[in-house]
Amino acid sequence: MTAKGRINLTTSKMQLDLFGKEDQESLHALNRTKSSVKTKELESIKAKKGFSLLRNVQFIYELALAKKELLSFGLDFHVTNDFRIFEVTSPRESDVLRRRLAYFESTNGVITDYYYIIKYNQTTSVNQYLMHWVYPYKGKFHPQMIRALLNIMQIKEGETVLDPFVGSGTAALECQLLGINFIGVDISPLCYLLSRVKTESMEVISEIEKNKKDILTDSRRIEKIKNEKVKNFFTIAQMVAHSDSSRRGRNFTFSFNTNVEKMIQSLRDYIEVKKKLGLNLGKTKILKGDIRNLSLDTESIDGIITSPPYSIALNYVANDAHSLQALGYDSRKISDDFIGVRGTGLDKFKLYDNDMEIAYKQMYSALKKGKYCTVIIGNVTFQGEEIDTTQIAIDTCVKIGFKLVSKIEKIIFGLYNVMQKEYILIFKKD
Numbered sequence: 001m002t003a004k005g006r007i008n009l010t011t012s013k014m015q016l017d018l019f020g021k022e023d024q025e026s027l028h029a030l031n032r033t034k035s036s037v038k039t040k041e042l043e044s045i046k047a048k049k050g051f052s053l054l055r056n057v058q059f060i061y062e063l064a065l066a067k068k069e070l071l072s073f074g075l076d077f078h079v080t081n082d083f084r085i086f087e088v089t090s091p092r093e094s095d096v097l098r099r100r101l102a103y104f105e106s107t108n109g110v111i112t113d114y115y116y117i118i119k120y121n122q123t124t125s126v127n128q129y130l131m132h133w134v135y136p137y138k139g140k141f142h143p144q145m146i147r148a149l150l151n152i153m154q155i156k157e158g159e160t161v162l163d164p165f166v167g168s169g170t171a172a173l174e175c176q177l178l179g180i181n182f183i184g185v186d187i188s189p190l191c192y193l194l195s196r197v198k199t200e201s202m203e204v205i206s207e208i209e210k211n212k213k214d215i216l217t218d219s220r221r222i223e224k225i226k227n228e229k230v231k232n233f234f235t236i237a238q239m240v241a242h243s244d245s246s247r248r249g250r251n252f253t254f255s256f257n258t259n260v261e262k263m264i265q266s267l268r269d270y271i272e273v274k275k276k277l278g279l280n281l282g283k284t285k286i287l288k289g290d291i292r293n294l295s296l297d298t299e300s301i302d303g304i305i306t307s308p309p310y311s312i313a314l315n316y317v318a319n320d321a322h323s324l325q326a327l328g329y330d331s332r333k334i335s336d337d338f339i340g341v342r343g344t345g346l347d348k349f350k351l352y353d354n355d356m357e358i359a360y361k362q363m364y365s366a367l368k369k370g371k372y373c374t375v376i377i378g379n380v381t382f383q384g385e386e387i388d389t390t391q392i393a394i395d396t397c398v399k400i401g402f403k404l405v406s407k408i409e410k411i412i413f414g415l416y417n418v419m420q421k422e423y424i425l426i427f428k429k430d
């Protein structure tokens, strides 16, 4: 693996002085040379016997998913005393394990693809590799967890996965990396754009680079760009800057310029990792629409992985109001179609339950028989009382015909003030 490139920002010392301290720090962080995969580290991993967990794996639920991953590949194993190495007693051809595993850095000395993929990261957050970091969307999936769940659901390359609440496109990008075809739906115009940008922009990187100078000189020129994918790329860079300036008080122009550079570097990373690992990317289709009335082909989907709004826990319209407004939308007008945002007072809960029943029915009908549907959901506290959204989801899905095959508790930190736990529910359509 070659050393990663230094991001070439042209901001002068004088310009730097015009920006705040936080901006300066972020610029320096960005310019820091990213450490390449160290030869010594590789040698020590290659020397390890057994299946070794990645260093970022630390929670009980991750260990539970790591075990399930191995079981889904038909392996017999036991965990060693330090909980970091799994001794696999039924070894099998390692190529598929190398390409697919999410929680392991190596399998009997063979380094996994995922170990390399997560090194391509323009941020300091381990889960924000490649394009995952783009836009600070609240309630994003952990991409590593999605990769593991795709294994657990036994989704094969070339099959099709649906996420009817695609949000920032985490599942879209993870499926693409694994060569899995993907259909993502979201009612939010911001999410629609974001998910497309994460999965389409590398196709037009030369045109993005060609337009860069012009756009950085005058961002109003974005409107004139003919190629939709190129236009979407710069539009999303603007939305990240809107978010940076409204949430963190950052200078808009500085943030926009920095994000464009950083996003281009992430695209270069994507292209490089695809080439190095010989990845065969999945086909991705992102739709803007309301899952309650979208017409999806009956029994056409090989797996569903999704995280619906957690009842009324988060107002997705208010939360991204700055970006939606910048995209030309009136928050009040679009709110009516957002599940969990619709209605007022206690009515909101009733509407949420009805809406989700319709959504689960749509999911059930689209899924092929014998396949899995994973729902990640948490409870919500309203006026000091916990509402068991998770149990309501289970009851509704079972009533529709799904069978609950697994319920895994997952601790979450600092996501919403009102929630500490969420659940990974795996259902099967028999």
Ligand SMILES: C[S@@+](CC[C@H](N)C(=O)[O-])C[C@H]1O[C@@H](n2cnc3c(N)ncnc32)[C@H](O)[C@@H]1O
Pocket (backbone or CB within 6 Å): 137, 139, 140, 141, 164, 165, 166, 167, 168, 169, 170, 171, 185, 186, 187, 188, 191, 289, 290, 291, 292, 306, 307, 308, 309, 310, 316, 337, 338, 339, 340
């Ligand atoms: C918990 S978030 C999904 C986050 C996503 N898993 C990620 O990694 O970014 C739920 C999403 O449901 C979307 N949503 C709300 N109502 C919807 C509807 N009627 N149809 C489709 N999507 C909807 C919201 O816009 C939001 O993006």
